[in-house]
Amino acid sequence: MAELSELEAGAPERSTRLIRIKEVQYRTGLGRSTIYRWMAQGRFPKTVHLGGHAVAWAEADIEFWIAARLS
Structure with a gap:
């Protein structure tokens, strides 16, 4: 319910972008x-299944993984 009230209050919502294997590489x-x-x-x-054989990764997961390697 807190999520709904934050959206109603105009809090910015960050959408998760999905990226494919070439960009991950x-x-x-x-x-x-x-x-x-x-x-x-x-x-x-892990991947997110898009349907059929198509998969992608959450951009935030990849960014976090990279940041963890740099620290």
Whole structure:
């Protein structure tokens, strides 16, 4: 219910952007195989299923993962 009142009060809502594998590879510098292997090992964020065989990652999850590596 608090979420509804924040929206009604005009609080800015941040939408989560979904990014595909090519952008994830570009941002992280990792290859496709490494990304999927690390996902299976729990070392990389999981995908969001879009339907069929299409998947993407939440941009915020990737940004957080990168920031954790830099600290």
